[in-house]
Amino acid sequence: MIKVLIVDDEPKLREGLRTLIPWEEEGYTVVATAANGFEALEKFHTFAPGLVVADIRMPGMDGLELITELRKQNANCHVLILSGYADFEYAKRAISCHIDGYLLKPVDEEELISYLQELRVTIEREEQFSKLQTEAEVSHHEAWLRGLLQPGSEDITVPEAASRLGLQGESEVILLQLMRPLKGEDGREERVRSLLERYLPPERAIFFSLPPFLGFLLKEPLKDEAARTALWQELNRLIAKEGLDFYAASGGAAAEPEQAAASYTAARELLEQAFFGRREILVDGAVEQWAEAVEEPGELTDSERDEEMELLLAVETGSTEVLSPLVRQIICKLVETRHEEAYIKDNLIRIVSSTIARLEAVNPDVRTLISENASPASEVYNSYYLSDILSMVADYLEHIAKQLNTGGRGDEIKRITDLIQRRYNENLKLGMLAQIFNYNSAYLGKMFKNQIGEHFNTYLDKVRIEKAKQFLTQGMKVYEVAERVGYMNADYFNAKFRKYVGVSPSAFRKEQ
Template identity: 40%
Template sequence: MYKVLITDDEPMIREGLRTLIEWEELGFQVVDTAANGKEALQKAERYSPDLMIIDIRMPGMTGLEVIETLRKKDESVHVLILSGYADFDYAKKAIALSIDGYLLKPVEEDELVEYLQKLKSALDKETDLQQRQSEQVEWNMERTIQAMLTSAEEQLPVQEGELAGAGLLWDGYNVALIRLQHDGKEAEPSERAAFKKRLCQVFDEKGRGTIFISELHIGLLLKENLQFEQVRKAVYKEIEALAAELLLEATVSAGGRVKRFSEINRSYEEALKLLKQRFFYEGNQLITQATEPVCKAEDCTPAPVDQEECADIIDKMYFALDIGNEAAIDQLVTGTGHLFITRGCSEQVIKSLFVQILTGVLGKMSQHDADVYARSGQVSVAIMEIYQLTRYSAMERHVIQLLKGLNASASQGDSADKLMRKMIDLIQRNYDENLKLESLADVFNYNSAYLGKLFKNTTGEYFNTYLDKVRIEKAKEFLGQGMKVYQVAEKVGYANVDYFHAKFRKYVGSSPSGFRKK
């Protein structure tokens, strides 16, 4: 709708023009009226009308004086003059001021409509031209920025005059990058285009910055100084609110402030690096070099995580679940994540490792718990949801929640007697697993030497001796059922048959084959 301001000293004329025609059907809206020239100028300043209808003769400031004053500030506003009679001297002066028409009172509806139709056509053309010019300027600025991001200073010199002409001659520059998602997936091109348009309205059109596209990200070259926390928070809230309007989620990073336009590629590279590491930062904030990651690796030593380490973690998590120790589960998940980060693992590697570990724990639990086995399909789907999570902290909470969901007998702490009963029960039910005192110490949150001493005081046996005796007793049962020696060895937890032979002879006094013949 094009805005109209009506000015006449007669109330009946002002209100009559308001109701004479259906303005909105013709593409216009009467935003206000004024009773004199001074009021007309004040309201013109407030509303920036596209069309003013002005009485040529008014007490005080005449209509022509109003138009003369307007033209000094705004040559583009369209004007229709109202007059009670034909006054050719006034008409000549008005023509010199580039008016669009001359209406005699009382105003004829058809005549006014005819003028408005012509003005609507002219305004549409002007708007289209302004839009194309604006888009051209925007495109030129975006191309200039994009070229600077990928070129060295000496390869692409930019003169101050060019920057000033493009509106880019500032005291300093910050590059911010925005990644948009919808329901955990990358935003569609149409969604990014709609967001970019809203971003332009808030930043570009208000002279606060300029927008550009960088791969799948939307870039924002900011005039504001993001070194100040208050500014960072304010900018992030604005971006977050704009994304929320379109039901999108925004992750925002920003590089350091640079003084010269030719250095913006440095700020851009910093922002891009931070955006790629977004998984390791909390949400709801603008990520900069000063932002602390959720899990900081002080001494990062890049190295792969091998299968043996994963198997050990699986065992510990399984044992923690088996004895119902929620505190141990929390510590194991946190410690495991920290291990992966100190090894320099990427987001995808960390997610894959946790999926592997949880799948292994689920497999062990399913073998010993019918309820878990019945829910294993549902749990497997929940495990795969790890890949959709965009924050490390959210993934950590998800993993802990999944593990605790497998555990029906959680407890925070036990007395020494109860602890030993749980440990003995665990050995009796899991003798075929890779049981180690050090692993169980981690699960029970005890020093391994102290736990070993406590175990011997309770059972009268060292941990490894007790485990061997439990395994050998079970082996005797299986041999009595006619199982082959290598099958029995594997079934009671000995991967090496010769080692099983040695242990069996030590505790029974004969070989497994000899025992079976008795």
């Protein structure tokens, strides 16, 4: 629809023109009316109409003065003049202002409609031409940008591209990657682009699109961290209007146009690693390093550690304070094995699922807890930052741990003996439990001996042997019983059984 502004000092005539003419049938829509030239100028700048229908004589600023002012401002609009005076001088003055028609009052409806029909054809041609011209300018503009940011991609030199773009001195490339617009809603990216172009006018930045990235070349680099934070916050405000998440990175300042390509490359490489960084920042340097390190590594070597087992025991005993560090250590190992988003997400979900399954195997109450607390799998797969995933998984496991231990955690030795009764077949180690309960293993061992009357390993062996006797009584084979109670070596199991029972497992089974 072509927008129309009606200007006349007579209210009845304004209303009559607005309601009696079938504007929409002819492809027009009346967006505003005005009583004089001054009011018309204000509304023109607000609504940007394609057609102004104005009375030639009005108090204050008349129609001819209005048209003259619009032409001075290079306003791109068409004008129809209305007059109650069949005066040749008025007609001459109006024609000199490049009007599109001159109608006498009272307005003949058919004559006005005829003008509207002719003007619609003219305006549509102009709009089509303007669109083609804009597309051509955009095409050239993008070619110059590619020549600047990706030297060799276009038949244009970097100095020529910089000259065409009006680029001198320092600059800085900012790259954005919008995260997976929903199917059927791809128009959101165009709306984001429109918002960003309004926020960063041409005198401040050159906007570009190099799929899968949007970006802009700042004509003045960001001065400091405060400027980077402010830019990120504004980007977030604009993009959030379309409900999208995004990565943003700066390639750093380029001292001269020839270095803009290096700034672009640096920003692109940072975006490729943004998953490993932090949200709510404009990435402008090395992303967070997920090196496997803890402030106090404890007494177990890397080869002795079994973080997945520690994770299970920490949840089961309600040791929530160590869960986040354990999840982080697991993530560090995954990153070290394969620096790949999908691999890390898949294995984290596997570890969480395995932990829950092993909890269920010895505690029927876990099934109810799980049904009341949805798995974080969906959130993990839909997350764009590894730091967020760490928080999601740790929070979920901490919640399960608290629910499992609602009666209070009690003293550590009681928790350890209860754990042994449930996990006798696991590879339990005093050092591992010391890690979980934040004790020195020697000190924890003394505590255990003083309270239970036996060393940790002795107590564990005795529990295993008692369980083994039950299984042997049921007729199970010796090697099956050995594995069932946590001894992977059958000969070692035989030796332990003889030590505590006085006969071999086979002899014991025959006696039953």
